Amino acid sequence: MTAFDELMVFERETQALARVAGRLSWDQETVMPRGAVGQRAEESGAMEAVLHARRTDPRVGAWLGDARAPDAAGEAQLRLIRRSYERTVKVPADLATALAKLTSRSQGIWAGARAADDFKAFAPTLEEVVRLKREEAAALADGGDLYDAMVDDYEPGAKxxxxxxxxxxxxxxxxxxxxxxxxxxxxxxxxxxxxxxxxxxxxxxxxxxxxxxxxxxxxxxxxxxxxxxxxxxxxxxxxxxxxxxxxxxxxxxxxxxxxxxxxxxxxxxxxxxxxxxxxxxxxxxxxxxxxxxxxxxxxxxxxxxxxxxxxxxxxxxxxxxxxxxxxxxxxxxxxxxxxxxxxxxxxxxxxxxxxxxxxxxxxxxxxxxxxxxxxxxxxxxxxxxxxxxxxxxxxxxxxxxxxxxxxxxxxxxxxxxxxxxxxxxxxxxxxxxxxxxxxxxxxxxxxxxxxxxxxxxxxxxxxxxxxxxxxxxxxxxxxxxxxxxxxx
Missing domain, CATH: 1.10.1370.30 (Neurolysin; domain 3)
Known part of the structure; x- marks a missing residue:
């Protein structure tokens, strides 16, 4: 196989695992038992660790260096994979895992605080979320604007x-x-x-x-x-x-x-x-x-x-x-x-x-x-x-x-x-x-x-x-x- 073919096989497996991680989030917001919050946080953290390791695998960088796209769709695939790789390698694996665990747990704390009309019950957790997200943004921004780095996750190129x-x-x-x-x-x-x-x-x-x-x-x-x-x-x-x-x-x-x-x-x-x-x-x-x-x-x-x-x-x-x-x-x-x-x-x-x-x-x-x-x-x-x-x-x-x-x-x-x-x-x-x-x-x-x-x-x-x-x-x-x- 060519470098492009090998990269796409690897990427397909990564995408499949990401869909499994997404299904964990769907389950948490719909049918998961309330008592499972702690365990789900560990599961989400484990999945994020696996995904982060795959997205930063040195072979991805090597394949990107050697790959030649066969057509316009292939060029778009390389553009998106390169973007993901270059962003993900900037974020330490332990930070990515910690964020996945925290946000899984935080969601349940927010839901409880919302039901109780009690912002103070949620504020300490939100402080930790903001702290870790600022760390992540600083890693991505390379000295630039932290919020721009965050927006780029959802609307690439927007400022x-x-x-x-x-x-x-x-x-x-x-x-x-x-x-x-x-x-x-x-x-x-x-x-x-x-x-x-x-x-x-x-x-x-x-x-x-x-x-x-x-x-x-x-x-x-x-x-x-x-x-x-x-x-x-x-x-x-x-x-x-x-x-x-x-x-x-x-x-x-x-x-x-x-x-x-x-x-x-x-x-x-x-x-x-x-x-x-x-x-x-x-x-x-x-x-x-x-x-x-x-x-x-x-x-x-x-x-x-x-x-x-x-x-x-x-x-x-x-x-x-x-x-x-x-x-x-x-x-x-x-x-x-x-x-x-x-x-x-x-x-x-x-x-x-x-x-x-x-x-x-x-x-x-x-x-x-x-x-x-x-x-x-x-x-x-x-x-x-x-x-x-x-x-x-x-x-x-x-x-x-x-x-x-x-x-x-x-x-x-x-x-x-x-x-x-x-x-x-x-x-x-x-x-x-x-x-x-x-x-x-x-x-x-x-x-x-x-x-x-x-x-x-x-x-x-x-x-x-x-x-x-x-x-x-x-x-x-x-x-x-x-x-x-x-x-x-």
Whole structure:
């Protein structure tokens, strides 16, 4: 075999082991017994030690030096393997193992603190997570910005300063939209009891409608909905509130966007670096366009209104137009995942600024709750009522995902660009959506984004799909048009 062939055989085994490690995390968040937390931390640490050893194996460096790619896909494989190797060799094995153990244990401590509304119970563990993540970032940064090194894990090539500039461009128009909407008569939410079994049945129907392949996936319940896996095993979770069916339904559609990205990648790339989503920003572009531009469109709400009445009976909403307004209602609230399309990005900007300050050492964990509450009051105009609705609401920091949050809003920006291109190229999109037919939209996204996996760098994926470099303009124009009409 050539050096390239030997490298790809070795990499395929590494990728398979990484999928096993991912399944441990899925199990922990869905069905693992509570008493297994300590043992799972040891298991996760052991798997990370094995993976770190493989990713830093000196043979990988030698193969990379000798390998010649047979084609463009091979060149992408070498680019991604080299990137992983060069980053991973900078991180000491004992630090990688310690982080895996700590974040596995930390997740359970966070969940308990969240349930008890007690940030102080979580703070010492979070301090340790921040300390180890700063060590990791320092190893990766080579004297550069620590937060940039963290962002690069989730959006290769992105810099905090560039993200901040995008957010500065977005903020004035988002704030103006919010102030206009919240000054209008508030739209009432749905009222009533919506049985769990019926919500889950409808969520499965919607998942299939949006193209999720249940032969290669499943839906389970979790505290914080997520998608896990790639290729032939891509699982999602959702959550249920019997007084708010949209929490379940739109969480499901959102995670289906992630899952369809992974299921839609060319099978020839399976268990290789190219055979997975290229970045979290591109990943979020899929989940957000599925959930919002498609799932919350006036046309699709026409369809969903009828389906909900079939499943639940009368839901206290008199017309399709009223239903569309309820689905897209802008209202006061604390929870990022329940926020409307406008305020969602303001939630992300809050987290982006706070975690940058944490990593820079300008903010201490002991002061984080107060800083969160002060910033929330300044940005949203009302006080956080309890930690579970504030600093403890997200799982990300407990598992060390610093640098992840900004990719949510970057994904919204990418989704805005993709939506504009989709509407240019798919005729009668609204007519199809009104019939519950997502096939043309999801086929376009699969062809232009999903099938490529990691073949192209993130911004290039979006530029190729849209015919132009991505920017915030299309998203802001879409939001102005949509919410300007909803709240004239």
């Amino acid at each position: 905090a300063a560039d993200l901040a500039a995008i957010f500065d461009e977005m903020r004035p128009r988002l704030v103006a939209l919010r102030e206009r909407a919240l000054g209008a008569t508030e739209v009432a939410p749905v009222r009533g009891a919506f049985e769990t079994d019926k919500q889950l049945r409808l969520s499965r129907d919607l998942a299939a409608l949006f193209g999720y392949d249940f032969e290669r996936g499943r839906i389970d319940l979790a505290v914080h909905p997520f998608s896990s896996g790639s290729g032939e095993d891509v699982r999602i979770t959702t959550r249920v509130s019997e007084t708010d069916p949209f929490n379940c339904l739109y969480s499901t559609i959102h995670e289906v966007g992630h899952a369809c990205y992974e299921q839609g990648i060319d099978p020839a790339y399976q268990l290789t670096p190219v055979g997975q989503g290229v970045s979290m920003g591109v990943h979020e572009s899929q989940s957000r366009i599925y959930e919002n531009q498609l799932g919350r469109s006036r046309a699709f709400c026409h369809y969903l209104y009828g389906r909900m009445r079939e499943v639940f009976g009368e839901i206290g909403v008199k017309s399709e137009e009223d239903f569309y307004r309820v689905v897209n209602r802008m209202h006061r609230g604390y929870i990022r995942t329940e926020a409307d399309e406008v305020q969602y990005n303001l939630h992300i900007m809050l987290r982006f600024d706070l975690e940058r300050a944490l990593i820079a050492g300008d903010l201490q964990v002991s002061d984080l709750e107060a800083a969160w509450n002060d910033r929330f009051k300044a940005d949203f105009g009302y006080a956080v009522d309890r930690p579970a609705n504030g600093v403890l609401q997200d799982v990300h920091w407990s598992v060390g995902l610093f640098g992840y949050f900004p990719t949510y809003s970057l994904g919204n920006v990418y989704a805005g660009c993709l939506h504009a291109a989709l509407r240019r190229e798919v005729r009668d999109l609204d007519g199809q959506l009104a019939q519950g037919d997502l096939s043309a939209a999801t086929t376009w996204l699969r062809a232009h984004v999903q099938q490529h996996g990691g073949l192209y760098p993130p911004r290039e994926v979006i530029a190729r799909a849209c015919g132009a470099e991505p920017g915030a303009g299309p998203l802001l124009d879409y939001l102005d048009e949509k919410f300007g009409a909803l709240y004239p």
